[in-house]
Amino acid sequence: MTPHFGLPEFGFLLRGLQWTVLLTLVAFAGGCTAGLAVALMRTCGHKGVEWITSVYIGIFQGTPLLLQLFVVYYGLALTGLKLDAFVAVAIGFTVNASAFLGEIWRGAIQAVPRGQSEAAMALGLHYSSRMRDIVLPQAIRISLPATIGYLVQLIKGTSLAAIVGFIELARAGQIVSNQTYQPLLVFGVVGAMYFILCWPLSWWGSRMEARLALANQR
Amino acid sequence: MQDQILIEMKRVQKWYGGYQALRDVDLTVRKGEKIVLCGPSGSGKSTLIRCINRLEAIQQGSIVVNGHRLDDSIKAIDVVRQDVGMVFQSFNLFPHMTVLQNCMLAPIRARRIGKAEAEATARKYLERVRIGDQADKYPAQLSGGQQQRVAIARALCMQPKVMLFDEPTSALDPEMVKEVLDTMIGLANDGMTMICVTHEMGFARQVADRVIFMAEGHIIEEGAPDVFFRNPQHARTRQFLGEILAHH
Numbered sequence: 001m002t003p004h005f006g007l008p009e010f011g012f013l014l015r016g017l018q019w020t021v022l023l024t025l026v027a028f029a030g031g032c033t034a035g036l037a038v039a040l041m042r043t044c045g046h047k048g049v050e051w052i053t054s055v056y057i058g059i060f061q062g063t064p065l066l067l068q069l070f071v072v073y074y075g076l077a078l079t080g081l082k083l084d085a086f087v088a089v090a091i092g093f094t095v096n097a098s099a100f101l102g103e104i105w106r107g108a109i110q111a112v113p114r115g116q117s118e119a120a121m122a123l124g125l126h127y128s129s130r131m132r133d134i135v136l137p138q139a140i141r142i143s144l145p146a147t148i149g150y151l152v153q154l155i156k157g158t159s160l161a162a163i164v165g166f167i168e169l170a171r172a173g174q175i176v177s178n179q180t181y182q183p184l185l186v187f188g189v190v191g192a193m194y195f196i197l198c199w200p201l202s203w204w205g206s207r208m209e210a211r212l213a214l215a216n217q218r
Numbered sequence: 219m220q221d222q223i224l225i226e227m228k229r230v231q232k233w234y235g236g237y238q239a240l241r242d243v244d245l246t247v248r249k250g251e252k253i254v255l256c257g258p259s260g261s262g263k264s265t266l267i268r269c270i271n272r273l274e275a276i277q278q279g280s281i282v283v284n285g286h287r288l289d290d291s292i293k294a295i296d297v298v299r300q301d302v303g304m305v306f307q308s309f310n311l312f313p314h315m316t317v318l319q320n321c322m323l324a325p326i327r328a329r330r331i332g333k334a335e336a337e338a339t340a341r342k343y344l345e346r347v348r349i350g351d352q353a354d355k356y357p358a359q360l361s362g363g364q365q366q367r368v369a370i371a372r373a374l375c376m377q378p379k380v381m382l383f384d385e386p387t388s389a390l391d392p393e394m395v396k397e398v399l400d401t402m403i404g405l406a407n408d409g410m411t412m413i414c415v416t417h418e419m420g421f422a423r424q425v426a427d428r429v430i431f432m433a434e435g436h437i438i439e440e441g442a443p444d445v446f447f448r449n450p451q452h453a454r455t456r457q458f459l460g461e462i463l464a465h466h
Contacts, residue, residue: 119310119369122271123324123376124299133323137314 005185009176013186016172017193019086023158023168026090028151031097038102040131043109053102060099066160068092073164089161093154100150108143109135145212148205152198169193222249223282224380224411225270230279232265232435239265240276241435247380247413252406254422254443255415257432258458263415266432267382270413271302284379300328303373307385309365311357311372317344318353321372329376336375343371347401363394367401374405381405383414417462423447431455 003009042053060068072092076083083091112135120130140147159170167175173190177183225247232240239262247253255263268274269281272288272295281288283298312320321340325331331339344350347367349360357365366386373381383402387395399421406412406425416422422429423443430440431450439446439455450456 113310115306115308115310116312118273119304119306119312120324121273122299122302122304122306123372124296124328125324126296126328129323129327133327134312141314 002181003179005176005180005182005189009180009186010189012176013169013172013189013193016167016169017197019167020155020158020169021197023086023090023093023161023166024151024155027093027097027158028154030090030094031101031154034094034098035101035105038098039105039109042102042106057099057103060096061103065092065096065157066163068096069160069164085161085164085166088164089158089166093158093161097150097154101147104143104146104150105139108139108146111142112138141212145205145209148201148208152201152205155197155201156194223247224249224251224284225413226280226282227266227270228280230266230269230276230281232262232269232274232276239435240269243279243435243437245430245437247411249379249411250409251427252412252425253414254426254429255413255432256417256419256422256429256458256462257438261432262435263432264384265435267304267384267413267415270380270382271299271304273304300376301379302382303376303378303380304382305366305369305373305384305386307388309357309362309369309389311365311369313357316354316356317349317360317368320357320368321375324372325375339375339377340371343374344368346374346404347371361394362390363397366390366394366398370398370401370405380411380413383412383416385415385417387416387418419447419459419463431458433458 038053038057041049042057044050069089069092072095073083073085073088076088116134116138117130120134125133158168161168162171162174169190173186177186180186223246225245227243227245230240230243231238241262243262243266245266255266257263265274269276270283270288275290284301286294286297286301288294288298311317312323315323318337318340321344322333322336325336325339326333341350341353344353347370349364349367349371352360352364352368357368360368370381370386386402387398390398395418399418402412402414402421403425412425414421414426426443428440429443429446431438431446431452431454433454439450439452446455447459450459
């Protein structure tokens with residue numbers, strides 16, 4: 001007797017959703033922190049540091065995320081470091097996000113007009129104040145649509161975590177579908193959950209973009 | 219007191235890659251002097267003043283500002299920038315801060331002045347450029363002329379010994395040029411030491427102690443405005459003045 005899709009199954013999907021959200025939050029928070037460091041290093045003016053950072057970005061943008069997750073989960077296990085599946089994918093996604101967000105913010109930092117830094121320098125402001133008070137507040141505004149766009153990609157991308165055995169929303173859907181033989185219904189619900197997460201963000205992102213375009217016209 | 223030397227540039231050479239922007243520039247500016255720099259575009263006049271506060275590095279020669287020799291050390295650059303204010307052609311106000319915040323930031327961060335004192339200073343200078351009632355607006359809400367006056371007030375809040383002006387009226391609509399020039403004339407009358415890159419020859423006549431003409435990175439000629447305009451020595455200067463005065 002195969003179970004039908006009912007409340008317990010729905011609850012299982014909700015728990016998967018919880019893990020998806022948690023993984024996204026951890027990876028995004030970690031990715032933002034490390035990504036800021038990457039962006040600052042990428043624009044610091046020191047040729048060597050900029051080169052190393054561009055190699056870092058190139059590696060993580062140029063190889064499949066799947067491969068990076070394998071390396072963190074199985075590769076670190078080979079060195080004797082046995083990580084919990086969640087910790088492993090959180091690290092993998094964080095490092096990957098730091099490269100992508102770092103590159104997005106590098107572009108945004110460089111999009112702030114040079115005159116802003118020059119005015120700050122002429123006023124005697126040091127690098128830290130120049131960045132914190134002048135450049136970054138403007139760069140963050142510029143980068144907001146792209147950053148939100150990346151967050152949406154990240155939410156959907158967390159489904160890759162299933163391959164190391166981590167049960168997030170997509171994997172939970174697969175399990176329930178196998179149990180109930182109701183793939184259309186189950187994946188319909190799973191899809192709706194992703195949509196509810198992502199669509200408001202996408203909408204917010206495009207609204208920010210429209211606003212920014214309007215502000216630039218003025 | 220009038221003889222105190224504030225800026226001394228000696229045999230300054232500056233290259234951008236293979237292109238030489240400044241050639242053998244010697245310039246001495248005394249306290250209280252007002253100097254107008256003019257010349258065709260690409261003559262090096264903006265580059266010259268940008269070297270004084272080290273927005274551009276020089277390759278040879280020396281620059282001494284208020285007794286401090288400018289070299290590559292952060293400390294020397296710091297000390298000099300505290301003494302030198304600058305106003306840009308494109309204003310470069312910080313768009314995400316109010317007018318008041320624009321004026322308070324540097325004194326708080328670079329001079330480590332308390333917030334209340336910084337605000338009092340900011341309001342004083344905003345009043346002085348006659349824009350005190352706009353203190354809580356954002357730069358984008360002001361006209362070009364008002365923005366440039368805020369930029370002047372912002373620089374003054376650091377209580378500089380010298381003010382550099384890099385074509386301060388070139389980006390302005392014609393009807394706003396006067397309000398900015400009037401502010402600069404007021405500043406000159408108060409005894410501020412000023413170096414202005416400008417094509418406003420009326421301003422030069424009225425305010426300048428010396429007018430300096432540059433071409434191809436050289437200082438070609440300099441003199442008191444009445445002599446400079448009435449009797450320029452070099453053909454290159456005469457040609458330039460002929461071109462520029464034809465429009466006025």
